[in-house]
Amino acid sequence: MSLQTFEYERGAGLDGKSRSTPPSEVSAATPPARDADDPLHGELMQLNMGPQHPATHGVLRLKLELDGETMRTVEPEVGYLHRGKEKTCESLGWAKFFPHTDRLDYVQPLMNNVGYALALERLAALAVPERGQVIRVLLMELSRVAAHLIYLGTTAIDLGAVSMFFNTFKERENIYTILDAYTGHRMNNTYVRIGGVFADVDEGVEALVREFLARLPTEIDGWEKLLSGNRIWYDRNRNVGILTKEQALAWSLTGPNLRGAGVEFDLRKAQPYSGYEQYEFEIPVGTVGDCYDRYLVRVEEMRQSVRIAAQALDRLAQSRGAEFLAEDRRYVLPPKDRVHTSMEELIFQFKIVTDLRLPAGEAYHAIESSKGELGFYVVSDGTSAPVRCHIRAPGLMNVQAIPPLAEGRLMSDMVALIGSLDFVMGEVDR
Amino acid sequence: MPGTITSERVDGALAGIEHRWLVHRDGLPALELDLAGLAHALRALKERAGFESATFVTAVDRLPRVPRFELVHQLFSLAHNERVRLHTRLADGENAPSCTQLWPGAAYMERECYDMFGIRFEGHVGLKRLLMPEEFEHHPLRKDFPHQGIEPDRLYREWDKKRRAEWHPEAAR
Amino acid sequence: MGALKPVPETREDGFFATRIDALINWGRKNSLWPMPLGLSCCGIELMAMLGPKFDLARFGAEAARFSPRQCDLLVVAGTLTWKMAAAARLVYDQMPEPKWVIAMGVCSSTGGMYDSYAVVQGVDSILPVDVYVPGCPPRPDAVIDAILKLQTKIERERPLARILAGPGVSDERGTGARTYQPNDAVRKSVYDLHPHDPRARKG
Numbered sequence: 001m002s003l004q005t006f007e008y009e010r011g012a013g014l015d016g017k018s019r020s021t022p023p024s025e026v027s028a029a030t031p032p033a034r035d036a037d038d039p040l041h042g043e044l045m046q047l048n049m050g051p052q053h054p055a056t057h058g059v060l061r062l063k064l065e066l067d068g069e070t071m072r073t074v075e076p077e078v079g080y081l082h083r084g085k086e087k088t089c090e091s092l093g094w095a096k097f098f099p100h101t102d103r104l105d106y107v108q109p110l111m112n113n114v115g116y117a118l119a120l121e122r123l124a125a126l127a128v129p130e131r132g133q134v135i136r137v138l139l140m141e142l143s144r145v146a147a148h149l150i151y152l153g154t155t156a157i158d159l160g161a162v163s164m165f166f167n168t169f170k171e172r173e174n175i176y177t178i179l180d181a182y183t184g185h186r187m188n189n190t191y192v193r194i195g196g197v198f199a200d201v202d203e204g205v206e207a208l209v210r211e212f213l214a215r216l217p218t219e220i221d222g223w224e225k226l227l228s229g230n231r232i233w234y235d236r237n238r239n240v241g242i243l244t245k246e247q248a249l250a251w252s253l254t255g256p257n258l259r260g261a262g263v264e265f266d267l268r269k270a271q272p273y274s275g276y277e278q279y280e281f282e283i284p285v286g287t288v289g290d291c292y293d294r295y296l297v298r299v300e301e302m303r304q305s306v307r308i309a310a311q312a313l314d315r316l317a318q319s320r321g322a323e324f325l326a327e328d329r330r331y332v333l334p335p336k337d338r339v340h341t342s343m344e345e346l347i348f349q350f351k352i353v354t355d356l357r358l359p360a361g362e363a364y365h366a367i368e369s370s371k372g373e374l375g376f377y378v379v380s381d382g383t384s385a386p387v388r389c390h391i392r393a394p395g396l397m398n399v400q401a402i403p404p405l406a407e408g409r410l411m412s413d414m415v416a417l418i419g420s421l422d423f424v425m426g427e428v429d430r
Numbered sequence: 431m432p433g434t435i436t437s438e439r440v441d442g443a444l445a446g447i448e449h450r451w452l453v454h455r456d457g458l459p460a461l462e463l464d465l466a467g468l469a470h471a472l473r474a475l476k477e478r479a480g481f482e483s484a485t486f487v488t489a490v491d492r493l494p495r496v497p498r499f500e501l502v503h504q505l506f507s508l509a510h511n512e513r514v515r516l517h518t519r520l521a522d523g524e525n526a527p528s529c530t531q532l533w534p535g536a537a538y539m540e541r542e543c544y545d546m547f548g549i550r551f552e553g554h555v556g557l558k559r560l561l562m563p564e565e566f567e568h569h570p571l572r573k574d575f576p577h578q579g580i581e582p583d584r585l586y587r588e589w590d591k592k593r594r595a596e597w598h599p600e601a602a603r
Numbered sequence: 604m605g606a607l608k609p610v611p612e613t614r615e616d617g618f619f620a621t622r623i624d625a626l627i628n629w630g631r632k633n634s635l636w637p638m639p640l641g642l643s644c645c646g647i648e649l650m651a652m653l654g655p656k657f658d659l660a661r662f663g664a665e666a667a668r669f670s671p672r673q674c675d676l677l678v679v680a681g682t683l684t685w686k687m688a689a690a691a692r693l694v695y696d697q698m699p700e701p702k703w704v705i706a707m708g709v710c711s712s713t714g715g716m717y718d719s720y721a722v723v724q725g726v727d728s729i730l731p732v733d734v735y736v737p738g739c740p741p742r743p744d745a746v747i748d749a750i751l752k753l754q755t756k757i758e759r760e761r762p763l764a765r766i767l768a769g770p771g772v773s774d775e776r777g778t779g780a781r782t783y784q785p786n787d788a789v790r791k792s793v794y795d796l797h798p799h800d801p802r803a804r805k806g
């Protein structure tokens with residue numbers, strides 16, 4: 001799609017207009033030439049960054065070897081937040097693992113819920129009612145906005161634009177208010193179930209969402225005005241961390257990082273789930289593949305999310321009162337009021353909570369999360385104990401892309417690069 | 431629905447390499463290979479069938495089945511919007527071929543697989559633990575490893591003892 | 604003035620008499636500099652707490668610094684793993700005295716939902732904790748409440764005794780009461796609660 005973006009004096013844009021400085025020249029010119037007479041020539045300094053560092057967005061540790069200001073080798077060390085999620089799934093069972101998925105990529109808990117639920121539903125061959133799917137789409141798009149707001153706020157604060165942090169967190173608070181009204185908790189909501197969602201969206205929540213969606217595009221325009229033309233933001237992001245299409249694919253990158261490199265691929269379009277094929281939206285792609293392009297892609301994705309969420313709201317208004325949770329008592333918990341009044345439903349509740357059995361077999365399902373392809377590969381042997389639940393975390397791949405993009409660049413580019421690759425350690429380490 | 435989906439493109443690329451299509455539940459073509467043919471198959475899928483990207487590389491511990499492990503590669507082709515999953519059975523102590531030469535993105539996946547299951551990948555440059563500390567002795571996702579771990583705080587206690595001895599030698603005595 | 608409680612008859616001519624302990628505590632409790640050890644989900648709520656809606660500046664504790672050398676309040680926000688434990692302990696060790704610790708969220712309080720091989724079952728097995736905040740994650744209001752409780756606690760401390768005693772006294776916090784010992788007893792009891800499970804897997 002073509003985007004209307006800010007044009008800086010040297011030309012920056014996503015709509016096919018390349019910048020006047022070709023990226024190849026810039027990246028070749030960036031490492032300063034070494035003076036052969038320099039007494040320190042060839043001597044590298046070891047620098048440790050993290051695991052407790054404000055710019056690594058969590059507990060990532062980077063081991064750097066610096067030649068002056070230039071990074072010669074970069075070695076990410078992950079695992080500082082490894083909590084053993086996959087093992088936990090094997091001991092807890094399928095249903096009780098839901099709250100753990102929230103805490104994977106904790107800036108978008110409901111999105112992870114949906115990804116996990118979809119994998120289980122695919123394994124169980126269970127269909128979700130129309131209204132349940134629409135509610136899920138609405139929640140996922142709100143989560144996507146919330147996650148991109150974290151990207152924008154934290155990356156901007158790392159690059160010196162402190163006011164952006166307050167601007168984006170103000171809007172995140174509005175998303176929290178919506179989720180608080182709907183689920184009763186601000187974060188880690190665990191509101192998605194196998195077969196649908198836990199509760200229906202009522203009119204009060206709808207009104208909150210509508211109000212939020214009406215205001216957000218203006219806010220996004222304001223942020224773009226603050227950042228896109230900002231000399232510091234532009235210069236620190238432009239031509240930093242340039243990814244080509246081939247590189248992005250070879251390094252298994254997905255999501256905004258892949259789209260920033262110019263690949264028009266979005267799982268919502270390519271392999272639709274939850275009825276995404278019925279929504280109108282466009283996929284923004286970059287031209288150069290640098291941090292600035294990834295920034296533009298994410299900002300545009302927020303606008304598209306607003307579009308999708310607005311369509312979801314319209315669908316919700318049409319299907320008011322319809323079923324939002326499947327009625328399959330092999331996998332789906334009965335509603336609480338019926339549990340309290342019917343012996344049969346009480347037995348179902350007990351059976352599902354204590355040992356939920358999924359058919360023997362295996363399934364993979366991936367969703368387009370804010371970081372990329374979030375996939376769950378689940379293997380069941382027909383008993384209530386999962387054999388394997390592998391979480392394909394897009395964030396891990398984003399971390400893996402740091403060394404090839406950073407080596408040879410200046411130390412200060414690292415902060416922009418970490419921000420724009422966008423990962424959350426909860427998901428990277430699992 | 432369970433059934434067998436086959437892909438002619440994959441079949442064509444794997445001509446000459448023994449493979450069996452599997453029954454799946456998720457609509458993805460899945461096939462089983464022998465360990466001996468795995469390296470060839472991966473190369474063929476990359477070069478002849480155009481799978482540009484590795485989605486994940488992981489393993490499943492099927493204890494007490496023999497052989498114990500099942501190595502799972504899932505590949506993705508952007509041009510054809512197609513996925514394929516490869517299953518390879520592997521005994522404890524057997525090495526698997528690394529596919530990092532084909533997909534550099536698989537490096538962390540294989541490191542994670544080594545970390546969690548103890549499966550070594552031949553040809554992987556820098557195969558070491560990814561998530562657990564290098565000195566950790568176990569492979570957590572093996573079925574015979576308890577969820578609560580075996581002495582989970584051992585490494586910290588050793589570090590703490592050293593730190594106390596260095597910083598407060600009089601207290602350590 | 605609040606907790607300072609000056610002696611009433613000394614207020615004339617612009618000076619008053621009070622206890623030195625009260626004066627020091629008054630200064631300390633209203634200028635806490637938090638060191639946000641944002642480990643996981645709680646870190647996001649910690650950011651929200653510093654953000655516009657909850658505005659921690661109202662309680663004098665908004666000057667978050669990412670260098671432990673400048674901070675006196677360690678907020679352990681999130682799941683602490685054994686791999687991260689050494690780093691967390693180093694952060695605590697680098698903070699100058701006096702220092703206080705808030706364990707934000709159930710993970711840092713007790714290990715929470717993670718009863719696994721990688722997670723520390725409560726940061727109090729490696730650090731002394733002053734205030735525990737339950738919740739997963741706790742709402743920012745709850746953490747603000749914890750800071751208010753910590754302020755009340757600081758009011759009760761007796762820093763003068765510590766200052767007069769001079770260096771070399773093994774009282775880390777100047778409370779006159781509590782000393783941090785290598786907490787083998789605590790660590791052992793925590794460990795005894797979670798002996799490793801020999802039942803590897805059902806069926």
